[in-house]
Amino acid sequence: MxxxxxxxxxxxxxxxxxxxxxxxxxxxxxxxxxxxxxxxxxxxxxxxxxxxxxxxxxxxxxxxxxxxxxxxxWQRRPRTFDGIEPGTLRELVETTIHRHLPRRQFDILKAAEESERSILKDLVAGLGVAR
Incomplete structure (x- = not known):
């Protein structure tokens, strides 16, 4: 009923x-x-x-x-993103380089311009860090 x-x-x-x-x-x-x-x-x-x-x-x-x-x-899964925010790649590279290079070389690379992004990408690839 x-x-x-x-x-x-x-x-x-x-x-x-x-x-x-x-x-x-x-x-x-x-x-x-x-x-x-x-x-x-x-x-x-x-x-x-x-x-x-x-x-x-x-x-x-x-x-x-x-x-x-x-x-x-509620799901347990890694956070994913659609793209890279400006400055994120630079921050990743700086953090990675800082761990693997002496301080003086790190300071030189930190001062690099955004136009030098490809050089930094190649450097990261050479360190064996996945892109």
Whole structure:
């Protein structure tokens, strides 16, 4: 039997109160709190109700996105970039050269102009540092 609009609104109000008091929460945590408070039954159908209500509440702006923890989005992977910011290559080269060259040679190379970038790239390649 489908819930009436009044019942759905009452359930969503209870879910809002649960999340507001304990934020941030996962959907599963909200579900368990809702079952303890007899807002929904402890079944797959009850979980689906909580999940659907929370999605709708987020989409309509009733519930801030930050109040729910979305652990499925956490991934461990290296940071990647689309390109090189100006000065990044120079900083990499300076750091690398500083570790491998005597101080005097480092100072000379540090003073190099941006137009000498290819020379610095070749130097880095000669040191065995991946580009």
């Amino acid at each position: 489908r819930a009436t609009k009044a019942e759905v609104n009452e359930r969503r109000s209870a879910l809002y109160d649960i999340v507001a008091a304990m934020k941030p929460m996962t959907v599963r945590q909200v579900f368990y709190q809702a079952t303890v408070r007899n807002v929904v039954e402890k079944t797959e159908a009850g979980y689906t109700k909580v999940q659907t209500d929370l999605v709708q509440m987020r989409r309509t702006g009733e519930l801030p996105y930050s109040w729910l923890a979305d652990n499925t989005r």
